[in-house]
Amino acid sequence: MIGGQNRPRRVQALAAAMAAVTMVVTGALVGATPAAAAHGCGGTLLQQYVYDGGFAQVDVYLENGTTNCLVNRTRGDSWGQAAGMAVAVSKSAADIPGTGSTNLCSGFTDTATRQADCSNSYTYYAGPVRIYAPNSCISFGARVNSGGFIGHQKWANRHCA
Incomplete structure (x- = not known):
């Protein structure tokens, strides 16, 4: 019954490993803010552009000094709405x-x-979208549908390097 004696140890080791993974995943989810958990951009946050009366905002990041990464997201009490x-x-x-x-x-x-990243089913955020733009300006737009009202904002020639 050597296999029978080792089985509880394997089960215990598997249970311990599963508990460790659960703690890591739970910690990552609990500790993350909605924007940080959802957006997928890295690098340096350059600016946040709030629009539609504060319902949404566009976060603009610079990745690796040459690539702009943008996410349009709902904010505050509007998160997911x-x-x-x-x-x-x-x-x-x-x-x-x-x-x-x-x-x-x-x-x-x-x-x-x-x-671009566009959908009539996004409730939390759209993006990320990335553009390689060294020594260039970027222009961008964002749209949010909030209760049948569509808010759209354009920003032209920003973050020129």
């Missing part, structure tokens, strides 16, 4: 529709110089 969200970034301001437009992503095709 959107009925759709989008974010788009480009090296050309002409690629981003003006403030108030409802068609941020209509006909938008991702290329090396412009990226």
Whole structure:
């Protein structure tokens, strides 16, 4: 019965390993803020652009000194309350529709110089979208659907390096 004697040790070791993994995962989830847990951007936070009366904001990061990473997210008491969200970034301001437009992503095709993430099902955040933009300005737009009202904001020629 050597196998029978070792089995409880294996079960105990497996249970201990599972408990350790559970503690690590639980600690990571509890300790993370919604924006940090959700967005997927790294690097340095350059600026947060609040729009739609404070319902949402765009976080702009610089990764590796050359790549901008953007996330559009709901904020504060609005966290998770959107009925759709989008974010788009480009090296050309002409690629981003003006403030108030409802068609941020209509006909938008991702290329090396412009990226978008759009869905009518996003409730927490849209993105991340990344653009390699050394020595370039970026322009970006964000859209949030909050209770049937679509808020859209455009920011042109920002974070020029």
